[in-house]
Amino acid sequence: MSSAEQLFFLLRGEYLWLFCLLSAVLGAVVGSFLGVVIERLPLMLNHQPGEPELSLALPRSHCSQCLHPLYWWENIPIASWLALRGRCSQCHSAIPARLLWIEVTTALLFCLMAILIPSPERLLAAWILVGFLLALSLIDWWHMLLPDALTQPLLWLGLLINAGSGAVKLSDAVYGAVAGYLCLWLLYWLFRGLTGKEGLGYGDFKLLAALGAWLGWQALPFLCLIAGLSGMFIGVWKIWRSGKQMPFPFGPCLSISGAILFIFYNSHIYL
Ligand SMILES: [Zn+2]
Incomplete structure (x- = not known):
């Protein structure tokens, strides 16, 4: 058994709460990336000649109203949305709640699967x-x-x-x-x-x-x-x-x- 597998069985067997927490954190991070994919991929597929270039990485995450690039502390999955109460730190326009729900749902699903799949x-x-x-x-x-x-x-x-x-x-x-x-x-x-x-x-x-x-x-x-x-x-x-x-x-x-x-x-x- 590899050391990664030993760590998996130790964590899941002895510290299930920690394993669930780590899985939920990973889920929230993946959910944050999925939010970008869900927002940008349809726009990338409908990209017209002459429009600004768009990819999953560029331009950097920004407010859709005032266009200010997000600071690292505005980009923390779930926590940033709650700390900012769903509003942009600069122009105070609403950040779509669906981004929060995608992160929360992914975190919960990752946690559930960590419990169910041995x-x-x-x-x-x-x-x-x-x-x-x-x-x-x-x-x-x-x-x-x-x-x-x-x-x-x-x-x-x-x-x-x-x-x-x-x-x-x-x-x-x-x-x-x-x-x-x-x-x-x-x-x-x-x-x-x-x-x-x-x-x-x-x-x-x-x-x-x-x-x-x-x-x-x-x-x-x-x-x-x-x-x-x-x-x-x-x-x-x-x-x-x-x-x-x-x-x-x-x-x-x-x-x-x-x-x-x-x-x-x-x-x-x-x-
Ligand atoms: Zn803004």
Whole structure:
């Protein structure tokens, strides 16, 4: 056993509260980065010639109103937002609360997974998967978009992890990726043939392919079932709120389903 693994088992076994706290701090830092990805990636994809250059790193984090670059103490996940009471230190305009909620949600999810998953490699894989799924869900929710820049690396990572120490046989992961793509692709054309409408987007096929690569083809029926049920729940909630049927993104439903199944398959309940 390597010294990193020994430290993992010592911390998780003897000092679970400290392990949870460290996981939550890591989650908050990752959540802060996810906030940048969620804000900037759709703008980067819609970048028009002549507009100022934009990347995940540049320009530095700044206030969207007065444009002052944030000092280090204004950039501490969760703590800075609370200390500044959600307002810019210079012009006092509101800092979007969604940035705080992304950091808090990521911190809580990282902490929950640290409690549930007893293997260091699987826990690291779960943190990576949930980070990607959170970014994809929120971008899809706000922009109806599942960027290839996230779905494609997610698929390759799933295959790579299962080629190494993952829980799924590599051949099952490859069949999962192909079958995941094909089943939604078929559903898309069937629905389009029957109704003349587009019920799903190509991003959904790629996301289910990625989840198939992470979970293997055997998980696909459960994945589709949980995603379909959460889609029905969101659809009914939307009708209840607005009084009419409205299109909504399917990416968050697939993501919720994928995260639940990955955590379930890798948690000590199942091992
Ligand atoms: Zn400002």
